[in-house]
Amino acid sequence: MKNRIILLAMASLMFVSCKEQVVVSNTSEETELATYKGKEISLENDTKIDALISQMTLEEKVGMLHGNSMFATGGVERLGIRELKMVDGPLGIREEISRDSWAAAGWDNDFATYYPAAGAVAATWNPELSYTFGNSVGQEARARGKDMLLSPAINIIRTPLGGRTYEYFTEDPFLNKKLAVPFVVGLQENDVMACVKHFAVNNQETNRGTVDVLADERTLREIYLPAFKATVVEAHAHSLMGAYNKFRGDYLCENDYMLNKILRDEWGFRGVVVSDWAAVHSTVKSLKNGLDIEMGTPKPFNEFFLADKLIAAAKNGEISDEEINKHVKRILRVLFQVKAMDGENRVKGSLATEAHYKDAYDIAAESVVLLKNDKNLLPLKLEGVKSIAVIGNNAKKTNALGGFGAGVKTKREVTPLDGLTNRLPEGVKINYAEGYLERYSKNENDKKEEVTLHGPLTVDELDEAKLSEAIEAAKNSDVAIIFAGSNRDYETEASDRRNLFLPFGQEELIKKVLEVNPNTIVVMIAGAPFDLTEIKKEASTLVWSWFNGSEGGHVLADVILGNINPSGKLPWTMPKRIEDSPAHATHSFPGEASVNYTEGILVGYRWFDTKKIEPLYPFGYGLSYTSFEFSELKTNKKEYEVNEVIEVTFNIKNTGDLDGKEVAQLYVSDPESYVEKAAQELKGFKKVFVKSGASTQVTIQLPVKELAYYNEVIKEWLVEPGTYKIKIGNSSRNITEEVSVNIK
Ligand code: BGC
Numbered sequence: 001m002k003n004r005i006i007l008l009a010m011a012s013l014m015f016v017s018c019k020e021q022v023v024v025s026n027t028s029e030e031t032e033l034a035t036y037k038g039k040e041i042s043l044e045n046d047t048k049i050d051a052l053i054s055q056m057t058l059e060e061k062v063g064m065l066h067g068n069s070m071f072a073t074g075g076v077e078r079l080g081i082r083e084l085k086m087v088d089g090p091l092g093i094r095e096e097i098s099r100d101s102w103a104a105a106g107w108d109n110d111f112a113t114y115y116p117a118a119g120a121v122a123a124t125w126n127p128e129l130s131y132t133f134g135n136s137v138g139q140e141a142r143a144r145g146k147d148m149l150l151s152p153a154i155n156i157i158r159t160p161l162g163g164r165t166y167e168y169f170t171e172d173p174f175l176n177k178k179l180a181v182p183f184v185v186g187l188q189e190n191d192v193m194a195c196v197k198h199f200a201v202n203n204q205e206t207n208r209g210t211v212d213v214l215a216d217e218r219t220l221r222e223i224y225l226p227a228f229k230a231t232v233v234e235a236h237a238h239s240l241m242g243a244y245n246k247f248r249g250d251y252l253c254e255n256d257y258m259l260n261k262i263l264r265d266e267w268g269f270r271g272v273v274v275s276d277w278a279a280v281h282s283t284v285k286s287l288k289n290g291l292d293i294e295m296g297t298p299k300p301f302n303e304f305f306l307a308d309k310l311i312a313a314a315k316n317g318e319i320s321d322e323e324i325n326k327h328v329k330r331i332l333r334v335l336f337q338v339k340a341m342d343g344e345n346r347v348k349g350s351l352a353t354e355a356h357y358k359d360a361y362d363i364a365a366e367s368v369v370l371l372k373n374d375k376n377l378l379p380l381k382l383e384g385v386k387s388i389a390v391i392g393n394n395a396k397k398t399n400a401l402g403g404f405g406a407g408v409k410t411k412r413e414v415t416p417l418d419g420l421t422n423r424l425p426e427g428v429k430i431n432y433a434e435g436y437l438e439r440y441s442k443n444e445n446d447k448k449e450e451v452t453l454h455g456p457l458t459v460d461e462l463d464e465a466k467l468s469e470a471i472e473a474a475k476n477s478d479v480a481i482i483f484a485g486s487n488r489d490y491e492t493e494a495s496d497r498r499n500l501f502l503p504f505g506q507e508e509l510i511k512k513v514l515e516v517n518p519n520t521i522v523v524m525i526a527g528a529p530f531d532l533t534e535i536k537k538e539a540s541t542l543v544w545s546w547f548n549g550s551e552g553g554h555v556l557a558d559v560i561l562g563n564i565n566p567s568g569k570l571p572w573t574m575p576k577r578i579e580d581s582p583a584h585a586t587h588s589f590p591g592e593a594s595v596n597y598t599e600g601i602l603v604g605y606r607w608f609d610t611k612k613i614e615p616l617y618p619f620g621y622g623l624s625y626t627s628f629e630f631s632e633l634k635t636n637k638k639e640y641e642v643n644e645v646i647e648v649t650f651n652i653k654n655t656g657d658l659d660g661k662e663v664a665q666l667y668v669s670d671p672e673s674y675v676e677k678a679a680q681e682l683k684g685f686k687k688v689f690v691k692s693g694a695s696t697q698v699t700i701q702l703p704v705k706e707l708a709y710y711n712e713v714i715k716e717w718l719v720e721p722g723t724y725k726i727k728i729g730n731s732s733r734n735i736t737e738e739v740s741v742n743i744k
Helices: 046-054 058-064 118-124 127-143 173-188 217-224 226-233 256-266 284-288 308-315 321-337 354-365 416-423 464-475 506-516 533-538 552-561 605-610
Strands: 005-007 020-023 067-069 084-088 148-150 193-199 212-214 239-242 272-275 369-373 387-391 429-433 479-485 520-525 541-545 594-596 628-635 645-654 660-669 681-690 695-703 709-711 716-719 722-729 735-743
Touching: 046 321, 058 308, 058 321, 118 127, 118 173, 118 354, 127 148, 127 173, 127 354, 173 193, 173 217, 173 226, 173 681, 193 226, 217 226, 217 709, 226 239, 272 321, 284 321, 308 321, 354 552, 387 416, 387 464, 387 506, 416 429, 416 479, 416 552, 429 464, 464 506, 479 506, 506 520, 506 533, 520 552, 541 552, 628 660, 628 722, 628 735, 645 660, 645 681, 645 722, 645 735, 660 695, 681 695
Parallel strands: 084 148, 148 193, 193 239, 212 594, 239 272, 387 429, 387 479, 479 520, 520 541
Antiparallel strands: 005 020, 020 716, 369 541, 628 645, 645 695, 660 681, 660 722, 709 716, 722 735
């Protein structure tokens, strides 16, 4: 550890003080205690690789640098180099796509497990489950003969309206990295490369192919890069995907600062950078600035920027052999790394097995967030219940496929209605009513359109007949369960949502059902926040679920019936109004040609807490069927040096009648800071199981280095000395204990 202490007599350089601050290092060094660690890409085959490259023609080399089909790059058969085969993506292994178009290849052996979307994984707050996911889906990738999985997608959720919010984990960089790392480690243990995407600051779909993102250096380093860095430095991700957008004027697939300076020089990345599909805009510049592989949409593949044009550039002397060899070498290294070169002892994998469906179930089981349970309707007691109205299009809607972008072709997707049908005893009658129709409109003057966003336009009037059916079902049943929310046709890649409102007239439906049946449980199925202000006021019982994988319907039934005690926590802030969210409050979304992240480091709850804005539901929030009490918070010492680890211990007591899991969340405040800091930041968390009536002692290790902020002037991570508050709670807005420590 080469820490040095520097005296910052640099007031002129934006410092208010000349306090001693401790530099933490901005290199590839880890900043924390790694629980999950990946294998570094080996250099031991370099001699073999150099020998292979020396036998290759220019055309053969260039063939490896671009797609020769939709999801593979060229191999060199005569030298035993196979194609590098890729597959999407975040929800599980995508069905086989034709070699030269987006059409499905029409195979009958590519049915896969549909895993919970990333939002659900994040809501588990359980890194072990992220590891399980990576490992399980890695098996599936191998069973399909793939070398690279285009996953995980780890962009920060900057706005609730982002079309891909459901595909990403969270608004918080710490939670993000703690989930991304185990996913990559688990995946790569199966001889498959992760392709961590989309690098970087790819936080909106509007104008994603052109928009120039402007974010200051501190914001970039503290909010948007930590998870990417952790997947490189700790998990040793073998590849990264360059994003569509620009950053500070340069496209991300030809961005020297991001790809060469930060990724390779600072973080020591040895893997390959793959472009997003059709995200490349130049030949020589892309290659020199750090791109290794160009992928794209169908057109003659030789017309790609890194195809014939590269051969011509090489022949004209615009690019050297050494430069081309460097990229080919990187690709060969990762092919060796995943045993694609010799194939011996390579993981064979398995697809859509019961074990994998169980993995999907286990992840979903910890992701469901209980938002409100005021009348203790949940878990549902079945004594005396003869009939249940199941209302809502979402009771039957499937989400493995849908919208624009990658989904999963699966033989199993248990819908909420299937789940209840399978789990309820025979004596309970289900009265199903669709309630609202999923309808879209082309009317550009639709009433709720307010910005230049292009997400799906919905028809928000209820169909009278469907409404009456739902009311009748609710009236004539002992209990009503409404499955509402959105779906993957509505939340989709390539467009951001127009607003935060619930589509298809659902709010009105829910209110009308609540009027006729007080025993109504509202279950939201969605991937991103919605305006639930009215529903929160009127409904006593509110559950949040996700695009939750093959077993999602069983999980919901088990939560409702009490076979699962909910333990999910929101991985983002649910605002009361979109105007309260930082990117919207600062009028810095979606931008036109460029978007300036003016809220800076105050993303998500950092904004709400610092500006003292009440959210509808805060980051980290989620109830349980039992209750927990935190006590005896202490640290092992009172004073620490920068290289030390603060050991934070406390007790959690389960004070309710049921066993359950709680997520202890550790936030840190730095009230004495001389620079702008968020009111509090998540710096640790632990999910623990506690039996009813029992207590457990929990320890969270907090490396002092985690307290560093990025100083733009000297381009270093600095820990300010002084007093910090360490707070423990079960949501960002329910802090129950606090202690102070001093950093020397
Ligand atoms: C998406 C990527 C995806 C790729 C290939 C792009 O549109 O942004 O996430 O991996 O398509 O399907």
